[in-house]
Amino acid sequence: MTETHVDYSLYVLTDAQLSRGRSHRQVIEAAIRGGATMVQYREKNASTRKMIDEALELRDLCRAHGVPFIVNDRVDVALAVDADGVHVGQDDMPASLARKLIGRGKILGVSAENVEQARAAIADGADYVGAGAIFATATKADANKPIEIAGLLQIARVCTIPMVGIGGINSSNAASVIRAGAAGVAVVSAIVSADDVERAARELRKIVDTAKENL
């Protein structure tokens, strides 16, 4: 799925802790109604059985709406539910191995916080780079120092594949991420913690679309 028609504009990641008691299904359904173009299931603490059950439900939901469904870190879960792809961070499976296991027909995303990691991701067969964390975020306790827009611009310069910005992105800064060269914004709390998820997605999607039109 190195296909050019993947739309990275609004990439929503799940987070069970930040969803304020709402199920992944509720959150993702509303996010897709609002305009999410891509979904990533991210879960670090559940049993593998529970991850597979949850991922299967979200995969069906995404498939029904024609939205690519990606699994974070867990290649086994991605394979088990026949996800559209997998996203690996620097502490996850090496990207080249992940590519080998999921095959060429699936989407491979790789996190990069600097130019070296972005170059390596491309060499390892990534379809897109998740660049960040751009801004300070409470979502990832282990996050390094934010790379800011300056760091994003550096990565954009070497990125020969789509780059998605991630980390503390919300309606106040999403346009700057697109202007720095990102194909889309990957968001967690700005969507899953919103009072009105659909409305938050719609607003963010509009900001991304407008920023792209004005490039």
Add this chain to the structure above:
Amino acid sequence: MTETHVDYSLYVLTDAQLSRGRSHRQVIEAAIRGGATMVQYREKNASTRKMIDEALELRDLCRAHGVPFIVNDRVDVALAVDADGVHVGQDDMPASLARKLIGRGKILGVSAENVEQARAAIADGADYVGAGAIFATATKADANKPIEIAGLLQIARVCTIPMVGIGGINSSNAASVIRAGAAGVAVVSAIVSADDVERAARELRKIVDTAKENL
């Protein structure tokens, strides 16, 4: 690897918390010297990258000694390091799915605490059943009520594939597990927490061998 020459006699599981500061490599090397016939890498909390690094080291060690190397739960890690197989519990990936992902040439172990689970494991393509927890154990905080030798005997009656006993097995009760029909004993603390790992393995292996001779 539904091969009949797999020797389940002394099956040692890793446990980073119970190894008293010794590395997996140190513990498993000593266990193999003492007579371990099979090794399982079990790690629930590390990053995927760390799991792959550790599993790779143990796989090389086991391969050098001709000892089958199995990965607990994580089919992705098993595939990444080309382990000899995977062991899944009831909260892990469904056994039939695990079989599909690892292929027919690998060993598939499935945990069962009762006759129904053992029958399902066999139907799902397991090569062996891990029956237990037999005795009370501090290793698994989430363990259910021990099945005791009585429960093991029930499972043995329906087991058309090798059955390995697990849960609180040590030198004082290992022979009873073999006499109940187990092809071997799976142990954690009795080996990895021992003052002298090699010696503990040698003693346990001898008990298993003797019990088998006297069947």
